[in-house]
Amino acid sequence: MSEIKVALLGFGTVGKGVYQVVQTHQKRLEAILHKKVRIVGILVQDETKQRDIQADILLSSNIEDILQISDLDIVMEAIVGVEPGYTYIRKAMERGLHVITANKELLAHKGYELKRKAQQHGVRLEYEAAVAGGIPIIRTLKHVLRVNETIKVEAILNGTSNFILSTMRENQAAFVDVLAVAQQKGYAEADPSNDIDGWDAFYKLMIISELLFGHQPAWDKVEVQGIRNIQYEHLLAAKSLDARMKHVATIEISGGKIHASVEPILIPKSHALYAVEGVNNAINVTGDVVGELSFQGPGAGALPTASAMLEDLISIYELKEVSSIPTAQTFVETNQLQEEEWLLVGSLDPVHQLHRLDQWEIPYGLSTITCTRVLANNELIKSIVKQCDQLEAFKMKHNFVSINQKVLA
């Protein structure tokens, strides 16, 4: 039986996951592809680390050694950051190799250019694992939802943040302790800043935007906030509204305007994202014909990511490429300045003439937390939070109609 020869670039959580599944699912891969899938080379940074790999695999820290392997077909890239992955992928394409990558930071920065380069060299660039881990959302948007124009995507795209928020709330655990667990489980990156500061979800949202609309909104027009400062008391305040705090990435088109944001927001019980817990991701896609669709599943970790990368491998041999570079649509980018509902946690200076919908207090240990529900726009809220010590503001979405607390104001 002939072989598909694969080189892994990176052998951390993801690389090891792919290696493992190629072993455990070899028979299944053969049955589908009528070829063996063989890992022939592995690129790492530190060749001296102890690794559990077959003796006939070339292990190297030099990309040239890997790319010179004879009859190599595919490289699967799972390194962190734009470089050196960018240089390595370009080199691989120039040698006529197909590329599968899990690297969202690289794709958000250089995806457009790499897609063009793949076309130029007649090779495939697949990147299912770069967005929402094991959920087959890229393939669905690219191959399955073709007639629909997407109006809105609303998604939980960072497994680490969702795991942290769910676990803190469920176990009253401290942020740093839950983050450490997310790192042990291979959800969070070795440097978790991108996860907890919102950038990981932002990169994924930009990849989706480029796929759907042919371009990304100007990055400085996108509100990006992470979960670094969320404390248990905020989750408690959300609960008092019958809501949950979720880290949500949204991209929405309305009246020729495009608006994108990545931030912790309050989601009411009635909304599909409310029940998405732990390391799961979810993507709600609204198409102009089909309406709202929801996709949910594991968003991080070795096996879900390996699953997405190996499904990519199969798709290279089984699915004809459709253009992954749609014609760019023209939209005006907006910061969405209209009034929305906000929850303010902490003491609001009484002189601030905000339109207060309710105010109430919830018990917290031996003291209480003041919560205020207000109507305001982004800019006004930002300026008030700047002036008031220890006041936190969270956007509320999806028509909160009532709260079940005693209203004090």
Ligand SMILES: NC(=O)C1=CN([C@@H]2O[C@H](COP(=O)(O)OP(=O)(O)OC[C@H]3O[C@@H](n4cnc5c(N)ncnc54)[C@H](OP(=O)(O)O)[C@@H]3O)[C@@H](O)[C@H]2O)C=CC1
């Ligand atoms: N973890 C997850 O759940 C998911 C991760 N991703 C993405 O996949 C990629 C890999 O993530 P993950 O496996 O978690 O990362 P890890 O940090 O666990 O592994 C990174 C690997 O890259 C290797 N590496 C680092 N720098 C270089 C270099 N300069 N040259 C060659 N190899 C290098 C490391 O080598 P060495 O072993 O010698 O240190 C290591 O094997 C990232 O882009 C990440 O964002 C995508 C989806 C899910």
Ligand SMILES: N[C@@H](CC=O)C(=O)O
């Ligand atoms: N660190 C990422 C891994 C998957 O992309 C996350 O937590 O979602």
